[in-house]
Amino acid sequence: MIKSALSLGRTLLIRPSSFRLCSSTPSEIPPASSEDEPVILEKNPYTKEPRKCLLCTTGVELDYKNARLLQKFVSTFSGRVYDRHITGLCDDQQKKLVEAIAVGFFFNLLFFEINR
Numbered sequence: 884m885i886k887s888a889l890s891l892g893r894t895l896l897i898r899p900s901s902f903r904l905c906s907s908t909p910s911e912i913p914p915a916s917s918e919d920e921p922v923i924l925e926k927n928p929y930t931k932e933p934r935k936c937l938l939c940t941t942g943v944e945l946d947y948k949n950a951r952l953l954q955k956f957v958s959t960f961s962g963r964v965y966d967r968h969i970t971g972l973c974d975d976q977q978k979k980l981v982e983a984i985a986v987g988f989f990f991n992l993l994f995f996e997i998n999r
């Protein structure tokens with residue numbers, strides 16, 4: 884039998900009768916303790932916190948005369964007002980912001996550069 888396997892270019896491996904894939908037997912596994920049980924969290928750590936409006940949380944009133952605040956929501960290169968997904972404001976504050984910026988531009992309180 885072995886000779887025929889060697890003649891074909893294959894090696895024949897013979898496992899001993901005591902060979903096992905898993906060395907530990909069920910009697911050797913220690914009993915489970917309370918430290919091994921899964922930890923149950925009260926709050927899901929992967930949920931995102933809801934985005935809060937900057938102006939509503941701080942209580943700042945929008946005014947066209949507050950040019951430094953308004954300038955943060957306007958692109959300095961194009962003069963465009965940033966969208967809601969960038970400013971993070973709620974719908975009412977975004978509408979008030981657009982109106983205040985329009986008035987600010989009308990009175991030349993806000994500016995933007997024009998590249999020519």
Ligand SMILES: [Zn+2]
Pocket residue numbers: 936937938939940972973974976
């Ligand atoms: Zn808001």
